[in-house]
Amino acid sequence: MKFELHSLKTAHQIAFKAAVVSGLALATALPMTSLAQADVLKVAQGRDPQNLDPIDTFTLSWGSFGSNIFDGLVTRDEQIKLSPGLATSWEFLEEGKRIRFSLRKGVKFHNGEPFNADAVKFTFDRLLGEEGKAGPQRANYTSIGSVEVIDAHTVDFHMAKPDPVIITKLSGYGAMIVPPKYMAEVGPEAFDKKPVGTGPFKVASYTPGVDLKLERFDDYWNGTAKMEGVQVRFIAEPSTRMAEIMSGGIDISLNIPTTSIDALKQNDNVELHAVDGPRVNIFRLNPAKFITKDIRVRKAINMAIDKKMIVQALLSGYGTPINSAQGSKSFGFNPDLETYEYNPEKARQLLKEAGIKPGTEIALDYRSNRDLDREVGTVVASYLQAVGLNLKLRPHEASIYSSEIIYKGNTGEMFAFGWGGWTFDFDNTAYLLYHTGERFNPYIKDEKLDALLEAQRQTYDTEKRREGLQAVAKYAHEQAFEVPLFNIAALYAVGKHVEGFVAAPDDRLRFMNVSVKR
């Protein structure tokens, strides 16, 4: 048989080379089509709010850009100071039973529709009516009884019950003013994807799970934005989001995992902005069951943990140890409240008094997607080991964790909880943590605590409320209902080429004054 070794070799060598070449070509010759447009700001966040209608969502992932599309009657700036928004002024009448708002004139929605008293009434009728019932927002605004149109630029809010936080609540989420005519034209489903507001940017396009594109609204009542457009990308995997900001694929990233702090600080193209935020992380204790029924055990657990060390190591200092479930910016914060000092000796002593044998096993439940809870839990486990408690870590899938573990009271001795009330008012956190029957509170039934919580809701007197909330914090501390761990800073990773960015504590971005130098 004749066998042409030579030609055989060349033939497949050609094929082999062709493969290498085509591989390289594929790798290098493809045009970089995603070259950034100079006048579009690129932002990334972890979640897609999935619905742009203000009354259909309650996620921070909507709040992060929502105030660029919509305005409320009240505006809150980057320093969380309240100022007039679509209302120029307001006054409390009849001891707060009625609130009168004077509305701004000459304001237009993105579709040209004028803003007036009818729009305000429509907004709140919708929120409190049938449509709002299907969404999560309504519950927050039920203190409003009805809205009455006085004239084209004046409305009265008739309060169904006192609500000392109502003005703050009017600066976000469900209270964003929406246009009645546009809504009637397109219907609620189209509004979910392409809503219209009065804000500095209008929605250009929204692709679920991919991105939201905003365009500058030139007729904005309060100046003109610097950028022509904004693209908000939704990138769920944290390490991917971090890869994007470090490679310059995006300009600003929210939802910075604490695990990436070091890498961001080392990166030359990125600056890490931090500001005290509302978010607190606590490990709650189960006072209804197990050994944590004993207050001495709860106190011992508190004393066994060195929070300062945890903040220093795991948060690289971007947080502050706390003594109650709130940060220093929260209304109701008490700087003088004592804290359980780190004292393993005393912790061991207390456990002995309570008759707990060394090596007793307890469990911590947490959400499997929270890296920080896992890390803190592991460190806490080693602190507890030192005082003779054997902590088992039990991760749960996110939606099971709330609906099956917390709501139904199926936690172990400890369970992780993170909360950041956007109102920066301890009422928001304390009520759901301690009031009997709240879904996030499966265990605590304490009449004294209920009374304290309810009393501060009945008054508009700021000082009285502050005292009331401080009393709640003190009581919770005395009972050692939780291990308050730390108040974590609101973190933003921002490209060094971005100008005019101000880090806000509430995870909301304001794009008005941000610009990009490429």
Added chain:
Amino acid sequence: MSIAAFFIRRVVQALFVLFIVTLFVAFLIRLTGDPASILAEEAASVTEADLERIRESLGLNKPFLVQYYEFIRGLLTLDLGQSFFRGAVGDLIAIALPSTLVLALSSMLVSIAISIPLGIHAAVHKGGIADQIIRVVSLLGLSFPNFWLGIMLVLLFAITIPLFPASGFSGASSIVMPAVTIGIILTATNVRLVRTTMLETLSSQYVMVARAKGLSERVVIYKHALRNAAIGIVTFLGLQFGNLIGGLVIVELVFNWPGMGTLAVEAIGQRDYPVLQAAISLLAVMIVFVNLVVDLVYGLIDPRIRVE
């Protein structure tokens, strides 16, 4: 069995499989978790009554079989219904499905472009050093966790040497890294497939005749042998499809690729029943369809298979 009877039987079997799969998934996903409380997760003061109202508006109060029936009816009338959180399911699929198909095809292409020449090279040099190197390298390709490979590629080619975008689906350059990640894993098996199939064909009488006719070796390999081996290779690629979809899920997550895997995983997390049911059913339809085609083609070529 006649071809028609065989055909009908396989289609009926495929429909049965799809029925069981959808029923199973629809049942499973409803076992735990509560979409209503997920919707209201970050709301502070929500009462049980509020949740009940939300559940009702999502249609969760109906009996399971009614919900399932409505889903199947929707499937048949091509109306996939509304997501609990994000509008029409059809719109979501319209974005996710093409993204996944683009990625799947590109990965296959990457893999074919590498494995055919490498496989032929190995077959022709059977037992030589090149063959052995190719063999070990292809085993190596099977030995990475794919998400890890993806993260390493991003680290190298998006951050350290910024050649490609780190994530997302924005133009041709963004396909390269995810396609290579999946492609490498597919390549490992494909190289060996090409090698074995080529070895068999090269030693077949058919090729011997071609050689005896005095055709050049290039023509023998690329025109006669490769074409003959192609049937086997294509069939196997078809059978790989299910694996490919599985591998896609994780790689899509790593590269934030807006495909069916990402969609399904998010839907599981949120207990978004309509989206998950639609996504898994569609993937199952695709897999079953590809298998069915492979089966039918085989049945046509080789009548013995029809008996089984």
Added chain:
Amino acid sequence: MANEHSQIEGQVKRSSFRQFEFVAGLMLCGTIGMLALISPLLFPDGGQSVNLLARLMPPLQSSEYPLGADPLGRDILTRIIVGGRVSFTVGILSALGAVTLGTVIGLFAGYYRGFADALLMRFADIQLALPFILLAITIIAIFGPGLDRIIILMIVSQWVQYARLVRGSVLSLREREFVQAARSYGLANSKIIFRHILPNALGPLIILMTLNVANNILLESSLTFLGLGVDPRVASWGGMLAEGRNYAQSAWWVTVFPGLAIMMTVLGLNMLGDWLRDNLDPLGRTRL
């Protein structure tokens, strides 16, 4: 003839390469497996000792942390050695479970044909139509994470492969002379199955198992990556990769070393499987 000669020469080279493949494969997974097995004696703390002062210590800086320390200051080398236990346990137990279940069902389906056989084939179809990862995510989301669940999931998803393989062997064997002869002697069906048919299918089963152990180790790491793993204090390779991925840019050693451990083990197993295939399965039933 030149052609034949070169092929024979190839066979010779090939067989020496084969020996290399066997030795290298055995050494790789043998060493790592042995270390994992005796790790409780070497490291009584199971690599769980936290030391925040050693957080993210780079490799080769301290004899206590030769491969560096992870974000909680745990020794990476220790955790890699100990972590092999989880990987091997999951890989081997699930393969054993699947092979047992699959063999029994495959034998009966192939031997008795009829309804049992039809049922098996439909089961196989259903399994093929459900992407495993999505099924795993759903199941674990619903029933919670746990090593036992991961193992059961793998068994459920893999037994069909074995069942099909065994069924195929049975189908081709049951009409062969020696089986027919055994039957005509009035041997019980169970004896025919276990004495005559099963031994013939053993080779391919062992190969498939080896490859599946490798595959399962990768799957375990993927599931852990998706946050479906177990108690994070217990060292596992998948857990180390998943936990380290956010540190990849600032502390490469946290992810790279466990990644290499997985790669070497799986490569070793694949090489062994490859070698076994050449020696136990001349018919190529387990090819691909």
